[in-house]
Amino acid sequence: MEEYIRLFIKNMGVDSVEDIKDLYQDYMYECNQLVMEIDTAFKDQFLDHSYVEKIVHNLKGVSANLYVHDVYENASKLDDALLNGDSNSYTFQEILNLWHQTHLAYNASKNKIVHYFKQHGYTLTS
Numbered sequence: 001m002e003e004y005i006r007l008f009i010k011n012m013g014v015d016s017v018e019d020i021k022d023l024y025q026d027y028m029y030e031c032n033q034l035v036m037e038i039d040t041a042f043k044d045q046f047l048d049h050s051y052v053e054k055i056v057h058n059l060k061g062v063s064a065n066l067y068v069h070d071v072y073e074n075a076s077k078l079d080d081a082l083l084n085g086d087s088n089s090y091t092f093q094e095i096l097n098l099w100h101q102t103h104l105a106y107n108a109s110k111n112k113i114v115h116y117f118k119q120h121g122y123t124l125t126s
């Protein structure tokens with residue numbers, strides 16, 4: 001994750017870590033909300049694929065924007081499965097497993113983001 005944050009800083013032409021810390025804080029805040037919504041949706045065995053796909057698509061998009069690669073990759077797989085779910089290409093359990101992988105990737109990335117900024121003297125709330 002550290003290399004992606006450094007790449008983001010370079011590609012954005014930002015001068016310091018301080019200039020982007022709020023972006024990553026906002027990312028975690030927004031994603032925490034999206035994760036709660038997805039968790040709630042998966043409690044229902046009769047999953048509304050289009051509703052969850054919209055939320056997952058948002059998670060994928062904000063992760064791509066801030067170079068949170070592992071979340072983006074996992075959310076992309078889940079997004080694809082949800083788009084094809086109506087044609088019974090994936091079972092509910094397979095989609096749920098993809099969600100668990102995405103959720104784990106998000107938690108791991110979030111911890112790495114917090115750690116990166118802590119090393120640079122900034123405290124982010126996860």
